[in-house]
Amino acid sequence: MGQAACDAVESADDLELVAKLGSADSIDALAGSGATVAVEFTVPGATEANVHALIDAGLSVVVGTTGWTDESLDRVRRHLEERNAGRDGDDALGVLIAPNFALSAVLAMTFAKQAARFFESAEVVELHHPNKVDAPSGTALTTARHIAEARAAAGLGAMPDATQTQVDGARGAVVDGVHVHAVRLRGLVAHEEILLGNPGEQLTIRTDSFDRSSFMPGVLLAVREVVGRPGVTFGLDQVLDLS
Numbered sequence: 001m002g003q004a005a006c007d008a009v010e011s012a013d014d015l016e017l018v019a020k021l022g023s024a025d026s027i028d029a030l031a032g033s034g035a036t037v038a039v040e041f042t043v044p045g046a047t048e049a050n051v052h053a054l055i056d057a058g059l060s061v062v063v064g065t066t067g068w069t070d071e072s073l074d075r076v077r078r079h080l081e082e083r084n085a086g087r088d089g090d091d092a093l094g095v096l097i098a099p100n101f102a103l104s105a106v107l108a109m110t111f112a113k114q115a116a117r118f119f120e121s122a123e124v125v126e127l128h129h130p131n132k133v134d135a136p137s138g139t140a141l142t143t144a145r146h147i148a149e150a151r152a153a154a155g156l157g158a159m160p161d162a163t164q165t166q167v168d169g170a171r172g173a174v175v176d177g178v179h180v181h182a183v184r185l186r187g188l189v190a191h192e193e194i195l196l197g198n199p200g201e202q203l204t205i206r207t208d209s210f211d212r213s214s215f216m217p218g219v220l221l222a223v224r225e226v227v228g229r230p231g232v233t234f235g236l237d238q239v240l241d242l243s
């Protein structure tokens with residue numbers, strides 16, 4: 001994703017790629033580069049520390065890496081509040097974190113949130129390439145949380161489920177009461193199905209990223225939007241005015 005993002009920035013007329021950093025590089029290497037926005041695609045164990053270091057270096061940040069929690073988001077929010085005190089406009093830094101930059105995935109999450117209150121049952125199936133290091137995917141976690149919030153707001157209780165599992169994990173992970181299943185299969189890129197069921201009917205919302213190019217328009221949009229958007233923005237839906 002890092003390489004794909006560099007290529008996308010280089011091919012954008014209004015953006016300039018001034019530095020590329022890998023796991024062996026220090027963020028100090030950005031000093032004097034003229035960078036104003038960093039794009040961060042690394043690993044869940046490194047992303048938060050990178051974001052804090054980038055804020056200290058005076059950059060706004062677009063983050064695609066997974067692994068963010070309410071606590072890590074709060075720490076970044078507090079850091080930005082301290083850093084932005086007394087500054088406004090383009091001097092105030094922003095961090096835009098999106099679990100998925102693909103338009104189809106952003107829309108699927110939005111539609112799932114809208115549909116959730118109308119169905120007795122909802123489950124999420126995410127399907128990815130086998131090199132993916134985390135499970136469930138950040139997109140599936142966010143989708144499940146949105147579904148749970150929408151169900152709670154509508155006063156829906158637990159979903160019907162009489163299953164007594166014979167093998168641990170057979171019903172997947174449970175995220176805020178929503179079952180999430182992770183498939184890892186050679187040939188896949190990034191896919192998700194949200195299954196919503198009622199007596200006699202089912203709604204399936206499916207998003208497929210067949211190629212990493214699907215994420216790039218969203219990454220570039222985020223790079224343009226994060227400037228002048230102080231604080232933490234979570235989800236590309238916020239930028240697209242979908243939520």
Ligand SMILES: NC(=O)C1=CN([C@@H]2O[C@H](COP(=O)(O)OP(=O)(O)OC[C@H]3O[C@@H](n4cnc5c(N)ncnc54)[C@H](OP(=O)(O)O)[C@@H]3O)[C@@H](O)[C@H]2O)C=CC1
Pocket residue numbers: 001002021022023024041042043044046050063064065066067098099100101102134138215
């Ligand atoms: N939001 C979105 O739309 C998308 C998000 N993702 C997420 O982005 C993340 C990266 O995915 P992907 O590119 O496929 O993963 P890869 O494993 O292909 O790449 C991760 C890269 O991060 C580097 N890295 C590891 N630690 C650090 C560090 N401390 N500082 C700088 N670089 C580091 C690795 O370098 P080295 O090899 O030297 O260790 C490697 O080049 C994952 O969390 C994934 O889920 C992926 C696709 C889309």
Ligand SMILES: O=C(O)C1=N[C@H](C(=O)O)C[C@H](O)C1
Pocket residue numbers: 066099100101128132133136137138139140189190191
């Ligand atoms: O690792 C990936 O490939 C992807 N990661 C993100 C996630 O965990 O949701 C986004 C997309 O699914 C691709």
